[in-house]
Amino acid sequence: MLTRACYLRKAIDQYIHDQEDEAKYLKLSRYKLSKTEWEQIETLTAILFPFKTISVKLQKTSRPRIDHVFWSYESLFNNIDDLKTMLTRPRYRNKVWIKTLALAVEQMRLKLSKYYQKTEHPFVYSDAVILEPSGKLLLFEQDSFEPHFKSKYSHECRERYVNNYESNLQHSQFEATLKRKRTMDEESDETDDDYYRVLAKAEKQRGIQNEYDLYIAGPTALKKRDPLGWWKINSPSYPRLTMMFRDTFAVPATGAGVEREFSKSGRVVTPIRARLNHTTVTESMLVKSMLVRQGEMLTYQEDDADELGTHDDEEEETAEVNFVCDLWRTLINLDENM
Numbered sequence: 001m002l003t004r005a006c007y008l009r010k011a012i013d014q015y016i017h018d019q020e021d022e023a024k025y026l027k028l029s030r031y032k033l034s035k036t037e038w039e040q041i042e043t044l045t046a047i048l049f050p051f052k053t054i055s056v057k058l059q060k061t062s063r064p065r066i067d068h069v070f071w072s073y074e075s076l077f078n079n080i081d082d083l084k085t086m087l088t089r090p091r092y093r094n095k096v097w098i099k100t101l102a103l104a105v106e107q108m109r110l111k112l113s114k115y116y117q118k119t120e121h122p123f124v125y126s127d128a129v130i131l132e133p134s135g136k137l138l139l140f141e142q143d144s145f146e147p148h149f150k151s152k153y154s155h156e157c158r159e160r161y162v163n164n165y166e167s168n169l170q171h172s173q174f175e176a177t178l179k180r181k182r183t184m185d186e187e188s189d190e191t192d193d194d195y196y197r198v199l200a201k202a203e204k205q206r207g208i209q210n211e212y213d214l215y216i217a218g219p220t221a222l223k224k225r226d227p228l229g230w231w232k233i234n235s236p237s238y239p240r241l242t243m244m245f246r247d248t249f250a251v252p253a254t255g256a257g258v259e260r261e262f263s264k265s266g267r268v269v270t271p272i273r274a275r276l277n278h279t280t281v282t283e284s285m286l287v288k289s290m291l292v293r294q295g296e297m298l299t300y301q302e303d304d305a306d307e308l309g310t311h312d313d314e315e316e317e318t319a320e321v322n323f324v325c326d327l328w329r330t331l332i333n334l335d336e337n338m
Helices: 002-007 009-017 022-029 035-058 066-087 096-118 124-130 149-166 172-187 190-205 211-217 227-234 239-249 256-268 278-293 310-332
Strands: none
Touching: 002 009, 002 035, 035 066, 035 096, 066 096, 066 124, 066 239, 124 149, 124 239, 149 211, 149 239, 211 239, 227 239, 256 278
């Protein structure tokens, strides 16, 4: 609502100013915001915008986002640091309301730190970062992470792989690969044994003992690729590690998806359909989800009128988002001498 008010600021002020009826003008003018109040709203909107953007991104369920959690926290901390620097500039320093806002920003940092500390215990966050082929351990090499975090997270991830996946012999694709290798080994010329012995020794010297070591030692993905697609292509090379990837990336980054399912069930089970069997409710929700995933939209005759002008609404929403982005950049990039 604040974003829309800022976007329509000129229109709102002009509407109040153009009222010909004096009584109506006096009535509306009581609610007219002052220049200081508009400045407060714009500053507050810009401060909250990065948090809204990251929250919306993490709440998506069409693609896994569990590997973005650590980076999202880092981005928010960086935004808060930029805000604290911005509030100390001469333009804001002498404003009374800035002191209250500065205290609120500091409380935001403390609150964010409280939840960030809790991500140290659930290993799924660090494992997801490592199993993202475009990054692997690169995130833990950033200055914001302690030097020991890289080896710590990598060692713990490797231990979980060895304990839970390396000894799993039920993967049919892996068994087929082993069978093909045995057949090729039986047919190979034994004069090549020395060659393969040297290769095995070289791998051992590099510390490669299993699929995890081979994955970490290999190059990162050269171009941005959906991790699901990368692991689908490379699963023959890492059949057991792929199983670990599937278990890890099946965890949603937030509980928004579960909340959406409860909302959907509330629209299926209405007061006039309160005696539906639970199996019917489940199947109805699955069918609707399948149709949406296939790109088909469920349309109802009673909603046709509401759908008019949808394209225009989307364009206006995009314009509002661009407006707030410009507002954020303006606040952060202001000259300190202003």
